[in-house]
Each structure stands twice: as structure tokens, then as C-alpha cells.
Amino acid sequence: MRKIINLNTNLKNSIGGNSIRKISDPWASIGTILGQTSIDDYSFHLKKFKAKKGDIVAAEAKQPTGDGRVVEVIVWGRIMEIISSNEFLPNEAAKELTEGNISIQDTILPLTKNDAICTVKNLGYTTNDPGQKLSLMPLNYPVYPGGAVKYPASKDLESLLNTDMKGKNPIFIGNLVARRDVDVQVSADNMVSRHVLVIGMTGSGKSVWVRRAVRELMVKQYPILIIDPHGDNLGIVQKATKLFPNHKIKLFYPKISASENNKEVIYTLIERLGNKLTEPQYDFLNWVLTKTDYEPGTSLIQYISILIQKSNAAAENKRNKSTKSSDGPGNTGASTMGVVSRSLRKVYSKLKEMEQSNISNRNKYPHLKFEELPDPYSQPEKIIQKSQVSILYLKGYESLPSSTIVSILLESLFNHRSAGNRTIPPFFTVLEEAQNFIPSKSEGQDGYPSVSTIKKIATEGRKFGTGLMLVSQRPYRLDETVCAQMNSYIILRLKNERDQRFVKNTMENWDNEEAKQLPNFANGQGIVSGQITNLPLTVQIKFDDDLTNDDIGDENFISDVQNWKESSENKKKRELSKDFDEVFDVDKRKPH
Amino acid sequence: MQNINLKNKKKSSLFANFVNNVIHKPSPEVQKNFMDVSLKIAGTIKKICEDEKLIINIPYQGKNFWNKGKNYESCFVDGGVFSSVESSSAPFAIRSKSYIVKPTNPLTDREKFEETIAYMGDLYDSKNNIYDLSEDPYEDNQLLNKKKDAARIIFEIACLVKHVFDKQKFDFCFLHGPLQTPVMPFSGPEFPQFKKQVVKNILPFLNFDKKEEKINERHFINIYFQSIQFLLNSKFPIYGIVERTNSSVYLKNLLFRSFKKGKVAENDYNKMLSTMIRYKINDGNLFSLILSDCQALRPLEVDKQIPTRGLGGFSEWETQITSFPKIHVGYLKTNSHQAPIRVESLKKSKDLIKDYEYILASSKLLPNYGFPAGLDVVDKAAKIPAWLGRAAKSYYSKYYLDLAIESKNSKNISSALKMLQGGRVWRNRPKAGKVKK
Structure with missing residues (x-):
């Protein structure tokens, strides 16, 4: 004990004696701690309007140390709940005021006796010594009842939140919801090397967060790959090109092709997109696939058309009683071969249809330049490069082909990184609509090829610099194993109870009070938690309006309908339909 | 099995007996008779009231009233008592609070919760008094209650006195309770005087230092009398509002007035008084039948202090x-389903309708309770909560121990320690434990 006092005295002397204040000295006192406290939380009586829900407050306290000393500390906590009550205002008075349309202000009823009691969840403590770094440590002794609760100054709070960020490439993400004057930074190092899960319902601000993170990483020239099933990030392309003239912003559309190593993925896709096959039909499909070499890098559609030709030829031969041994396994009949051919045609037409749909969607943005996705196996550097943002536009593709495309792409890029041949630099992948790529087992979407790929990246990516950011509006539909590998979380507005339950089950140290906030967040407000930040924070994410594009985003259907002009074909069709109806009306022989 | 059934039967019979004994259900005839008598008396009294033009309608305009009512500054007064120390002459913690409100003032100055008077410790002087020496526990208890009542009454009145003494400029001032209590019960020789320090503190107008003290000058009856006399100087109207009443002071006075005016025959007057006593008819239950919502009875000037002859003749x-x-x-009916509230004042009101309208509107803010909201507020504020009482008790116990130690008397110290430990209470009973096998 004596030693500590001496140390402090020495410190004070060395830096100017009493003129150096304790960090908590000038903070405003906002309340008094109530009777019972615990390690986890405490309640206090709040001075009117001096703090609000979500605020971080501080209480001066003492903590016993491991070597038997007692040290002065600041205990930091977050206001989780404020309950205001006026014991002098009976309910019946409120009823009379309402029904009589009487303003309480005009009456003798008391207005000033509202008591506000706050519940505070402890975040940890820091030492209360002058000049000490604010490093948060877990609490081991509760604050004392009757102690003062203080409102920390913005700059002190900022230094608490952003302690140790300097060595971790801090990036600015926004401000505390409760304290707009407090800037919040997160560690870019931890973001790109670990993984981030971003969840929130439609309109909650997921894109706001993605834009923010992408922008800051662009400033750091970090390569980014955005998997974009709906084109949510197309807005970035135009604006970012102007804002970051030295960056390459690439917009890709998919080409389904695979490397030699990934051939199995292609086979799976053909099997799953086609009709359900019987054992002999399946054997024949396998035979055709084995006999038809897949040239790595070629288009899957082309490959399927070859398969169709092959199976048609085999069936034809069978019908012509040709007994060539190469026409299928064992006693496969022509009809079996025909079924397989039909199934392949179905796969072909589905893929064609999706490709066409993707093209139509791309055509809506003539001012954007879309490029075919380079072969990630042979040309990964065209996708991942320093100061390059690559967006893969998947609109039009169903979830299985999308999953296949993403699986092939990420697998190849990951292999390049893990091989250590420095073909491509570390990169960061943003996966929008993550539930389409890593569906939960309960969704009955087993065998999606992207699941195992993303699982691998989530588990091993840290070592190879392939960080992931999974973005989803339906967290309960995500694969639990992958989610468990996420080290940081951005949790935006969630109203669905199942989603809220998912958050509770996935995140450590999550409590009900935090869950209560989720449905009430405004756009861009959310909880930032995990390794990217020093402590969980409720943040208003900065809105990068200079990265949004007015002509891409929400469609204006009302205006579409107002400007709708019926096609001449439709007009004709309607006219003729009337004529036909007249004919049918006079038809007396029509069956009853 | 047979035994068990018998046992249950016995239990059942015991239960039935208990229920029969507990529930004394009056017969329908008795009920009907009571109603008949009450209604007949009500009819008669109503005629008298109408004849005397005592029933008045008080306008209630809700929002419109508060448009002008918000300009009044009002003060509401009530007292709170905490007492649980056996060795003290009780009460040992007492206060009276004022809720002062002017709705049009800015919020910071709109309302004040003023602890006008507060005191902790022995209130009564043990010198020259027969002090807590009664051997009869019932009498002792009665005396203790009287002392508590006297203390509460004097503190509440003292609060009003202080406002008058400070020349406050209220538009209205209300006391939660009667403005004048019959003092006869406190006139016995065993009732002690208040301590000089107490009286000096709470009643600043009584200047003891300048004159020689008379015998019994600090007795409750005297200082209560002095206080009420002082209140007559008030420049603002002071009303005592009584929530529940078992008194029949208005009825008796009303009948007496009519009798004196020759409107009621002596025989009828006497019989009516006797009937009222037999049927326990009082102002509250009878005026509930007579008055409608927002109706009032004009105040009658009554004498509350009637000395009665005790065993040893009239009191000193x-x-x-x-x-x-x-x-x-007077009485005011503030809603349709509660008994009217009693309104007392020391002086005749200058503008009765205005004053009653204010009381009515304040009561209408609590439509079910039907009692001025400001008094409800001050009632809650004045109560000494248990936690505060306990804290005061510990403080007092420590003080008592200090005194005992100073006296160096081992018996005193032992007594003080016992007080700190607490007495014999049920919580200290030994608990029976089951032996775990």
C-alpha cells in the first residue's frame, strides 16, 4: 500500500504535483448508486435528463488486487434501462386529465417529482491514476452503494473506446448513438484478418455499414471482393471511381466454369439442377460425365450441351440396336438414356435462363461496364489486386448456381493464398445475402458447395489473409458452424424473434436488455461487438451518401405504373379475346 | 379409515362453527329498518337544509376552471410521524410538510416540497410531570397514543402557523385533517408538557425568553389554543379537509339551530338525537344520501370544544x-359514490363559492378518491418511510447509548444496549429444524 502511495506521489511530483488531475475529476456527477450492486450490474438514481439509455457512465470505486492491495479505479458501464416514475401522480389523475382534456401544467398536480432509476451493465474497470492508459479490465469487486455516478467527458470516453487502436489500423465507423460527439473506431487489422458477421433486417443499414467498411479499406488500398446477388453495391462503382481515381473498381458477371480440382462441384450442380434420377439413370449420368472430359476453364453451359449430345447419341445408338460398349454402362436402355438427356436439357435451359436474366439485369445499367469474371484459377490477379474492388453481380442466378459460382471462386482464391506463392495479396470478401451461400442445416439445403468452402475460409482464413464479412437479413437461416467462427458482429435492427434468438445463442455475453434494443434501432444504428472493438458499442454508423447512387436502389413502382403504356400486342390480344368470347357465347354445342 | 373420517367430520364442523361465528350477517329486517330510518332522517334533514338554504351547487368546469385556477398559489399541509422506541416518550421522529404549488410559475419555481418543521427525539418534558409511571398497561397505551396524536396535531398546526408567521401570500392553504380537534381528552393531569426547546422551535410567535413561564404554559391545550388564535390573523383562507368522518357535529348543530329557532319541537329534537345515536347516524353517511355530486352544505359555525365533567369535576x-x-x-360532495368531505375553516369565508369550487376542482383531479389532489400529494410526501424511520431509530439509539455511557451508570448502559439489540420479537423465536437422515 505504501509503495503505491509513493509511486503516485512521485508521479504527481514529476508531472507537476497536484495540477495533474485524476481522469474522473472534472466529470459531471449525474447520480447516486442505489442499495445493492453486483459484479455485473448496478442501479442508480439519475439526475433529471443528465443521461440517456445507451450512455456509457463511470463510477469511482475500489478494487482489490491479487497481492492484497486496494486500488482506486473507474468502473465503466452502459445504461441499459431507465425507469421513470412519479409516485405522486395516481393513475386516476391521469385518466381525469385525459378525459377532461386538462393540461397537467394548469393543475396542482406535481410535475417535478419524476424519479429516474437507471440500470447499468458493467463493462469493466480502468485505473484512476493520472496519465494512465485507459485499458479496460474485468471487474472483480462491485461498486459501492451510495457512490457517485459520473458522466465521462467525450475525449476521455473516446480514448477508452479507441485505446490500443493505433497499432491496429483504426478506421472511423461512426459515433456512439447516445453520444454523437464521441467518435468510434474499429480495428481494420482485426476486421480483415478475422471475420465479421453483419445482420439486420431490410432497411436496417447493412449497406450503410458495408459502404463504410469498404470505403475505409479502399483508403488503405486493401483488395476487396464483393459477392452481390442483388446489385446492392452497384452504387459504389460510379461514385467510387470518381472518389478513388487511382483505384480499380471492377464489375464482373459470372461465368460458370471450374478448375480441374473443382470438377466435382460441376457434377453436383448438374445432378441437383436436373430431375430426380433413378439408380440406373444416375449410373448413366455418371458414365456420361466420366466419358466427357471437362476442359478446365470452359463454360459449364457449353459442357452440358456436349453432355446432351453425347447422351442423345448413346440413346440413338441403343434404339438402332448398336451394341457399342461405349454407349453406357451394362444394360442401360434407350429410355433411361433419354431421361438423363431430358434432365440435362432441363439443366441447360435453366442455366441459360439464369444467364439471360443476368444479362437483362445488367442491361438496365448501360452506363456500367460489366466484365466476364476471369478464371480465378488461372487469372486470380485480375480479380484480387491492391487498390482494386471487384464486385461479382449475381442477379438472375438462383441460389444453387450462385453457391456453385461462389464456391469455385473463393476456393480458387483461397488456394492461391494458402499455397503461399504470392500470386495475389491478402483480400477481404464481402458476402451479401449470406443465407444463400451458407444456409443452416435446418433449411434443408444440404450440399450447397459454398458451405464447405466458406467454412474452410472461416476456419483457416485468418492465417492466409482471407477475411470474410457475411451480410444477412435472416441470421437464423445461417449455418451455425460458420457463424461460430465469426469474431466480430455488427448487429442492426432485428424484429424477427427467431433472429433475435439466434443473436442471443451465437454471441457470448449477450443479455436480454441488449436484445430489447434490437427492434428499436433506427437506420444505421447497431451494436458493434467483438475483436474489432475494445468493448461492445451501440453506434450510429456514418452514412456515406457520396457513395450511394440515385439511379440504383429502390425501384419506383408507382411511377412505373403511372408511365405504363400497354404494348400493341397486348391491345390486340384483348380485342381478339372479346371476339372469341362472343363466339363461345353462341356456341350451343359446348360440353356442359 | 373410520377414525380419519370422523376426524375430518369434526374438523368440518369446527370450520362451519367458525364461519357461523365469524360472519354476523344482519337479518334483512334489520337492514331494511336501518335503510328506512336513514332515508326518513335524510328526508327530514334535507327539508331543514332546504328551508335554511344550506344546500348549494358548486360549478365544476374542468378544463375551463383550471384556465383560471392555474393562477392561484396554494399550499397543502400534512404531518408524518415515526415512533417505535419503547423507552422514549414518543413520537421520536415527526415532521410536517408543505406542498406549495403555483401552476403558472416556471417549472423550477412551480412547486415546492417544503419540510416546514421536523424534529427527532423526546418531545415531552419529564420535569414536574407524572411521567410514564402508569401501572395500568391499557392506560399507559392510551396515554402513549394521546401523546402521539397531540404531537402530530401540534406539528401540523405549527406548520400553518409558520406560514402565517412568515407572511406568506397564498391564495389558499389546506390542512389534511381537521383545523380544530376537541382537546378535552388531553386535559388529564397525567398529560405531560412539551419540552421548552420543542415549543420554541415550532411556534416562533410564542416568545418564552422575554417573560416568565406560567404553569402549564407548554401544555398541549395551551399551545394549541395559542396557535389557533394566531391563525385567526391569517391573510389567506385556511381550510382543514377531513376525508372520513364519524362526527355528527353538523347534524347536531343543525337540529339545535332549528330547535332554537322554534322550527323543531323540543320533544322531536331530543328523540331525533336519541335515534341518531341508536342508529349511529353521522354527518358522513347521512349527507351521502342528501347531497349529489358537486353539491355542498354551507358551513355552520359550531363549537367543537365542549368540556365534560369528569370524576373529579370539571378539568382545570x-x-x-x-x-x-x-x-x-361545511360538507362538499366531490363525486357520486363517496361520502362528502368535511371542510373546516376558522373564519367565515369571504367567497365561499370560489373557495369550494377550488376544493372541488382539486378533488375532481382524483375522480375516484374525490379528495383534493394537493393533499394526496403532501400526504405521500409527509409520511416518514420505514427506511428513514429505521435510520432515525439507529441514530437515536446511539445517542441514547452515548448518554448512558456518560452517566457511567451500568444499569443505564445495560438498558441502552438492550435497546440497540431490540426487544423480544417473534422473529427471534428459535426455529425447529428437521434432522436430516
């Missing part, structure tokens, strides 16, 4: 008791 206080000023008592 007779002269002073008969000198108490008369009081004005």
Missing part, C-alpha cells in the same frame, strides 16, 4: 377549553 382547563374560537364546518 375548562376556562381555556371554552375559550377556543368556534369553527365553520
Whole structure:
């Protein structure tokens, strides 16, 4: 004990004696701690309007140390709940005021006796010594009842939140919801090397967060790959090109092709997109696939058309009683071969249809330049490069082909990184609509090829610099194993109870009070938690309006309908339909 | 099995007996008779009231009233008592609070919760008094209750006195309770005087330092009398509002007035009084039948202090008791389903309708309770909560121990320690434990 006092005295002397204040000295006192406290939380009586829900407050306290000393500390906590009550205002008075349309202000009823009691969840403590770094440590002794609760100054709070960020490439993400004057930074190092899960319902601000993170990483020239099933990030392309003239912003559309190593993925896709096959039909499909070499890098559609030709030829031969041994396994009949051919045609037409749909969607943005996705196996550097943002536009593709495309792409890029041949630099992948790529087992979407790929990246990516950011509006539909590998979380507005339950089950140290906030967040407000930040924070994410594009985003259907002009074909069709109806009306022989 | 059934039967019979004994259900005839008598009396009294033009309608305009009512500054007064120390002459913690409100003032100055008077410790002087020496526990208990009542009454009145003394400029001032209590019960020789320090503190107008003290000058009856006399100087109207009443002071006075005016025959007057006593008819239950919502009875000037002859003749206080000023008592019905509230004032109101309208509107803010909201507020504020009482008790116990130690008397110290430990209470009973096998 004596030693500590001496140390402090020495410190004070060395830096100017009493003129150096304790960090908590000038903070405003906002309340008094109530009777019972615990390690986890405490309640206090709040001075009117001096703090609000979500605020971080501080209480001066003492903590016993491991070597038997007692040290002065600041205990930091977050206001989780404020309950205001006026014991002098009976309910019946409120009823009379309402029904009589009487303003309480005009009456003798008391207005000033509202008591506000706050519940505070402890975040940890820091030492209360002058000049000490604010490093948060877990609490081991509760604050004392009757102690003062203080409102920390913005700059002190900022230094608490952003302690140790300097060595971790801090990036600015926004401000505390409760304290707009407090800037919040997160560690870019931890973001790109670990993984981030971003969840929130439609309109909650997921894109706001993605834009923010992408922008800051662009400033750091970090390569980014955005998997974009709906084109949510197309807005970035135009604006970012102007804002970051030295960056390459690439917009890709998919080409389904695979490397030699990934051939199995292609086979799976053909099997799953086609009709359900019987054992002999399946054997024949396998035979055709084995006999038809897949040239790595070629288009899957082309490959399927070859398969169709092959199976048609085999069936034809069978019908012509040709007994060539190469026409299928064992006693496969022509009809079996025909079924397989039909199934392949179905796969072909589905893929064609999706490709066409993707093209139509791309055509809506003539001012954007879309490029075919380079072969990630042979040309990964065209996708991942320093100061390059690559967006893969998947609109039009169903979830299985999308999953296949993403699986092939990420697998190849990951292999390049893990091989250590420095073909491509570390990169960061943003996966929008993550539930389409890593569906939960309960969704009955087993065998999606992207699941195992993303699982691998989530588990091993840290070592190879392939960080992931999974973005989803339906967290309960995500694969639990992958989610468990996420080290940081951005949790935006969630109203669905199942989603809220998912958050509770996935995140450590999550409590009900935090869950209560989720449905009430405004756009861009959310909880930032995990390794990217020093402590969980409720943040208003900065809105990068200079990265949004007015002509891409929400469609204006009302205006579409107002400007709708019926096609001449439709007009004709309607006219003729009337004529036909007249004919049918006079038809007396029509069956009853 | 047979035994068990018998046992149950016995239990059942015991239960039935218990229920029969507990529930004394009056017969329908008795009920009907009571109703008949009450209604007949009500009919008769109503005629008298109408004849005397005592029933008045008070306008209630809700929002419109508060448009002008918000300009009034009002003060509401009530007292709170905490007492649980056996060795003290009780009460040992007491206060009276004022809720002062002017709705049009800015919020910071709109309302004040003022602890006008507060005191902790022994209130009564043990010198020259027969002090807590009664051997009869019932009498002792009665005396203790009287002391508590006297203390509460004097503190509440003292609060009003302080506002008058400070020359406050309220538009209205209300006390939660009667403005004048019959003092006869406190006139016995065993009732002690208040401590000089107490009286000096709470009643600043009584200047003891400048004159020689008379015998019994600090007795409750005297200082209560002095206080009420002082209140007559008030420049603002002071009303005592009584929530529940078992008194029949208005009825008796009303009948007496009519009798004196020759409107009621002596025989009828006497019989009516006797009937009222037999049927326990009081102001509250009878005026509930007579008055409608927002109706009031004009105040009658009544004498609350009537000295009665005790075993040893009239009390030594007779002269002073008969000198108490008369009081004005009226009734106001504030809703359709509660008994009317009693409204007392020391002086005749200058603008009765205005004053009653204010009381009515304040009561209408609590439509079910039907009692002025400001008094409800101050009632809650004045109560000494258990936690505060306990804290005060510990403080007092420590003080008592200090005194005992100073006296160096081992018996005193032992007594003080016992007080700190607490007495014999049920919580200290030994608990029976089951032996775990």
C-alpha cells in the first residue's frame, strides 16, 4: 500500500504535483448508486435528463488486487434501462386529465417529482491514476452503494473506446448513438484478418455499414471482393471511381466454369439442377460425365450441351440396336438414356435462363461496364489486386448456381493464398445475402458447395489473409458452424424473434436488455461487438451518401405504373379475346 | 379409515362453527329498518337544509376552471410521524410538510416540497410531570397514543402557523385533517408538557425568553389554543379537509339551530338525537344520501370544544377549553359514490363559492378518491418511510447509548444496549429444524 502511495506521489511530483488531475475529476456527477450492486450490474438514481439509455457512465470505486492491495479505479458501464416514475401522480389523475382534456401544467398536480432509476451493465474497470492508459479490465469487486455516478467527458470516453487502436489500423465507423460527439473506431487489422458477421433486417443499414467498411479499406488500398446477388453495391462503382481515381473498381458477371480440382462441384450442380434420377439413370449420368472430359476453364453451359449430345447419341445408338460398349454402362436402355438427356436439357435451359436474366439485369445499367469474371484459377490477379474492388453481380442466378459460382471462386482464391506463392495479396470478401451461400442445416439445403468452402475460409482464413464479412437479413437461416467462427458482429435492427434468438445463442455475453434494443434501432444504428472493438458499442454508423447512387436502389413502382403504356400486342390480344368470347357465347354445342 | 373420517367430520364442523361465528350477517329486517330510518332522517334533514338554504351547487368546469385556477398559489399541509422506541416518550421522529404549488410559475419555481418543521427525539418534558409511571398497561397505551396524536396535531398546526408567521401570500392553504380537534381528552393531569426547546422551535410567535413561564404554559391545550388564535390573523383562507368522518357535529348543530329557532319541537329534537345515536347516524353517511355530486352544505359555525365533567369535576382547563374560537364546518360532495368531505375553516369565508369550487376542482383531479389532489400529494410526501424511520431509530439509539455511557451508570448502559439489540420479537423465536437422515 505504501509503495503505491509513493509511486503516485512521485508521479504527481514529476508531472507537476497536484495540477495533474485524476481522469474522473472534472466529470459531471449525474447520480447516486442505489442499495445493492453486483459484479455485473448496478442501479442508480439519475439526475433529471443528465443521461440517456445507451450512455456509457463511470463510477469511482475500489478494487482489490491479487497481492492484497486496494486500488482506486473507474468502473465503466452502459445504461441499459431507465425507469421513470412519479409516485405522486395516481393513475386516476391521469385518466381525469385525459378525459377532461386538462393540461397537467394548469393543475396542482406535481410535475417535478419524476424519479429516474437507471440500470447499468458493467463493462469493466480502468485505473484512476493520472496519465494512465485507459485499458479496460474485468471487474472483480462491485461498486459501492451510495457512490457517485459520473458522466465521462467525450475525449476521455473516446480514448477508452479507441485505446490500443493505433497499432491496429483504426478506421472511423461512426459515433456512439447516445453520444454523437464521441467518435468510434474499429480495428481494420482485426476486421480483415478475422471475420465479421453483419445482420439486420431490410432497411436496417447493412449497406450503410458495408459502404463504410469498404470505403475505409479502399483508403488503405486493401483488395476487396464483393459477392452481390442483388446489385446492392452497384452504387459504389460510379461514385467510387470518381472518389478513388487511382483505384480499380471492377464489375464482373459470372461465368460458370471450374478448375480441374473443382470438377466435382460441376457434377453436383448438374445432378441437383436436373430431375430426380433413378439408380440406373444416375449410373448413366455418371458414365456420361466420366466419358466427357471437362476442359478446365470452359463454360459449364457449353459442357452440358456436349453432355446432351453425347447422351442423345448413346440413346440413338441403343434404339438402332448398336451394341457399342461405349454407349453406357451394362444394360442401360434407350429410355433411361433419354431421361438423363431430358434432365440435362432441363439443366441447360435453366442455366441459360439464369444467364439471360443476368444479362437483362445488367442491361438496365448501360452506363456500367460489366466484365466476364476471369478464371480465378488461372487469372486470380485480375480479380484480387491492391487498390482494386471487384464486385461479382449475381442477379438472375438462383441460389444453387450462385453457391456453385461462389464456391469455385473463393476456393480458387483461397488456394492461391494458402499455397503461399504470392500470386495475389491478402483480400477481404464481402458476402451479401449470406443465407444463400451458407444456409443452416435446418433449411434443408444440404450440399450447397459454398458451405464447405466458406467454412474452410472461416476456419483457416485468418492465417492466409482471407477475411470474410457475411451480410444477412435472416441470421437464423445461417449455418451455425460458420457463424461460430465469426469474431466480430455488427448487429442492426432485428424484429424477427427467431433472429433475435439466434443473436442471443451465437454471441457470448449477450443479455436480454441488449436484445430489447434490437427492434428499436433506427437506420444505421447497431451494436458493434467483438475483436474489432475494445468493448461492445451501440453506434450510429456514418452514412456515406457520396457513395450511394440515385439511379440504383429502390425501384419506383408507382411511377412505373403511372408511365405504363400497354404494348400493341397486348391491345390486340384483348380485342381478339372479346371476339372469341362472343363466339363461345353462341356456341350451343359446348360440353356442359 | 373410520377414525380419519370422523376426524375430518369434526374438523368440518369446527370450520362451519367458525364461519357461523365469524360472519354476523344482519337479518334483512334489520337492514331494511336501518335503510328506512336513514332515508326518513335524510328526508327530514334535507327539508331543514332546504328551508335554511344550506344546500348549494358548486360549478365544476374542468378544463375551463383550471384556465383560471392555474393562477392561484396554494399550499397543502400534512404531518408524518415515526415512533417505535419503547423507552422514549414518543413520537421520536415527526415532521410536517408543505406542498406549495403555483401552476403558472416556471417549472423550477412551480412547486415546492417544503419540510416546514421536523424534529427527532423526546418531545415531552419529564420535569414536574407524572411521567410514564402508569401501572395500568391499557392506560399507559392510551396515554402513549394521546401523546402521539397531540404531537402530530401540534406539528401540523405549527406548520400553518409558520406560514402565517412568515407572511406568506397564498391564495389558499389546506390542512389534511381537521383545523380544530376537541382537546378535552388531553386535559388529564397525567398529560405531560412539551419540552421548552420543542415549543420554541415550532411556534416562533410564542416568545418564552422575554417573560416568565406560567404553569402549564407548554401544555398541549395551551399551545394549541395559542396557535389557533394566531391563525385567526391569517391573510389567506385556511381550510382543514377531513376525508372520513364519524362526527355528527353538523347534524347536531343543525337540529339545535332549528330547535332554537322554534322550527323543531323540543320533544322531536331530543328523540331525533336519541335515534341518531341508536342508529349511529353521522354527518358522513347521512349527507351521502342528501347531497349529489358537486353539491355542498354551507358551513355552520359550531363549537367543537365542549368540556365534560369528569370524576373529579370539571378539568382545570375548562376556562381555556371554552375559550377556543368556534369553527365553520361545511360538507362538499366531490363525486357520486363517496361520502362528502368535511371542510373546516376558522373564519367565515369571504367567497365561499370560489373557495369550494377550488376544493372541488382539486378533488375532481382524483375522480375516484374525490379528495383534493394537493393533499394526496403532501400526504405521500409527509409520511416518514420505514427506511428513514429505521435510520432515525439507529441514530437515536446511539445517542441514547452515548448518554448512558456518560452517566457511567451500568444499569443505564445495560438498558441502552438492550435497546440497540431490540426487544423480544417473534422473529427471534428459535426455529425447529428437521434432522436430516
